[in-house]
Amino acid sequence: MSDTTTIHDVTYDLLRKLGLTTVFGNPGSTEQTFLKDFPDDFTYVLGLQEGSVLGMADGFAQATGKPALVNLHTAAGTGNAIGSLVAAYKANTPLIVTAGQQTREMLLSDPYLANRAATEMPQPWVKWSYEPARAEDVPAAFMQAYTIAMQEPKGPVFLSIPLDDWDKPALGPAVVRTSSQHTEPDRTRLGEFADRINRAQRPLVVFGPEVDRAGGWDAGIAFAEKLGAPVLGTALPERISFPEDHPLWVGQLPMSIAGVNQAVHGHDLVIIIGAQVFRYYPYIAGEYLPEGTELLQFTSDPHLAAVAPVGDSLLGDVRVALEELVGLIEVPADRQPPTQLVFPRNVDDSERSAPMTANAVYAAVSAHKPDDAVVVMESTSTMLDQKTWLPTTQPGSFFATGSGGIGWGVPASVGIALGDRARGVKRTIIATIGDGSFEYSVQAIWTAAQHKLPIVFVVLRNGEYSVLKSFAELEQTPNVPGLELPGLDIAALGTGFGCRAATVENTDDLEREFLAALEPDGPTVIVAPTRPQDAGLS
Known part of the structure; x- marks a missing residue:
């Protein structure tokens, strides 16, 4: 050299x-x-x-x-x-x-x-x-x-x-090497877990973000369908790993110890695949599991296995585990299918004008959302309405923050759109963002505009940190300061950073602007004035 x-x-x-x-x-x-x-x-x-x-x-x-x-x-x-x-x-x-x-x-x-x-x-x-x-x-x-x-x-x-390292002479060419990126689960322990699943009378499956990340969407469906058990998602997921319109889907776990206990009551075995046991947020005390309920966890993360307060864990790639389990489980012929979850999907006329309800906003977006569109969600107080109208039905099509800190959704939308472009995929990114979250990283929309990315930012403008007001009620902490957000002209910010932008006054305007946003070569910021609402933390 x-x-x-x-x-x-x-x-x-x-x-x-x-x-x-x-x-x-x-x-x-x-x-x-x-x-x-x-x-x-x-x-x-x-x-x-x-x-x-x-x-x-x-x-x-x-x-x-x-x-x-x-x-x-x-x-x-x-x-x-x-x-x-x-x-x-x-x-x-x-x-x-x-x-x-x-x-x-x-x-x-x-x-x-x-x-x-x-x-x-x-x-x-x-x-x-x-x-x-x-x-x-x-x-x-x-x-x-x-x-x-x-x-x-x-x-x-x-x-x-x-900074002075880069101009120093090199010793020679870099050594390029490969390493395994997946770990096989222990076959003996996997067989033992399968036996326990086969003996269960009323199993419940919980799919977490690891499944989607590992490319295990289809394997998860095959496992759930063979088992015939109801499927829940984890609380506050950053990825969705099972189609939310599937007959076996029965919703998401609550965020509290007591809430999870109630949600899994009546099941003799809870099977957690690709998730923590459990993701808790507000502290509402209770027993981790009802009496008579056992738990099995499948995860590739040793930390999640270590911190689980109950149950037995199996380490390894969850997609591989699911593919193996499909051939190992035997389902009783008399197992009854669960009652399918049905969300009420109604919008009253009173909800359609500004300030609109989040329910009406999501309904309007749902009416014109492309089937292959990605949803990036960072409007914490409106999660339940988002689930009602914009269910995840395909792998790799839902993203949210993994940490709970706000300000992730806007730049992540930009990165996802750039990632799609890099791999030759064309799809619209729909980012449903709260007004508080939008301000944390608003400068990221400049990058979206410079790269002409296909992103529709739907900003739910309720003028406050609604989720924190819900916490104030839950924690009995009245008169907390700093929860109001007056005086923000978000559409002007969108225009100032180079995006197409509009503030809508009703759902008809919203649908028209959303349809228009699907056409141009670049991002759009749509500001939807909405009514504050309870986040449903309990």
Whole structure:
């Protein structure tokens, strides 16, 4: 190898071989040595703030099923991005997050823009955090980062790279290697679990986000149909793993200990596949399971197996487990099918004019939603109405935040649309976002406009943090300040960032604007004034 071959040359060659040719970032001074002479065969996606940058990369990686590369600005940019990093970690999104570091020779004197504890800063929200001990180790660190990010449970990793490393001479070409990305479940334990399922008289199946992420949608349907048992989804899911219009679908689990106990009452076995046991939010005390109810958990995540308060767990790829289980279970001929869940789908005339109800808004969107459209949901107080009118019926078509922090949905929509484009898929992204959530990362719509992405942002403008008001009632905390959001002109913001935008006064206007939004080459922001409502937390 020539003496002039640098760490920069070798690393970019490695990134090409790994398929990491899209970089999400907001450039800073400590990153310019990495970004210099940016190759023509790479794409740089500019976001206007690092939280949005990482959220876009998260959506991109989820849409493509492959790692995304993020480039942040030293400690300051990493700090901006950490809220979105939490969501990526909770959603098991494979990301390689890089941040610039000050020049090695100056680090001892703590210069301006040095990240004095670079590897500690993103923890515990990454699987691995590393700053190479020497410049020559940078390419190998990227290879290790890729391997760790893609091993189950997948997730983000972090590399801090001093800015002067990139021009140093390389030792040689980067070593490209492969590693397993799936783990087979223990066959003996799987057989034991199948025997317990076969002995159950009244089993209940709960599908979690891991199933959709693992490509197990069809395997899940086959398992549920052979078992003939009712199917629930997890509370607050970031992915949906079973068609919500299927005859076996009976809804979602509640968010509390007491609520889950009531929901699984009458079943002698609860089978949790690809989810935590359980995802709780408000504390409403109770027993974890009713007396006489047992629980089996299938997950690829050792942490979720470890923190389960009840039941027995099996580690391994949930798609593989489901495919194996279909051949192992035997269903009693006399098992009765569950009563299919039926949502009331009615809209009164009084709901159709501004301020409209969320029920009416979702009904209007449902009337014209393309069958293959993606729904990105971040309007927490209107989740039940969204489920009623926009059920998930196809794999990889519903996304929500994995962490509960708001501000993820807008940039993630941008990333999902970019991911679809990268893999040659054409479909509309429908982002149903609360007005409070929209403001957290509104600058991400600029990137959507620059790339002319097919996104319809439907902003439910109720003028408050409704979900927090619901919590105030649940927690008996009256007079909490800061829950009102007056004076926001969201349509003007949409126009200012380069999007088509409109505020609608009734459902007829909404349907007309939504249909128009499906036609243009670029994103649209539709503001729908809505009435505040209870989030149904209890």
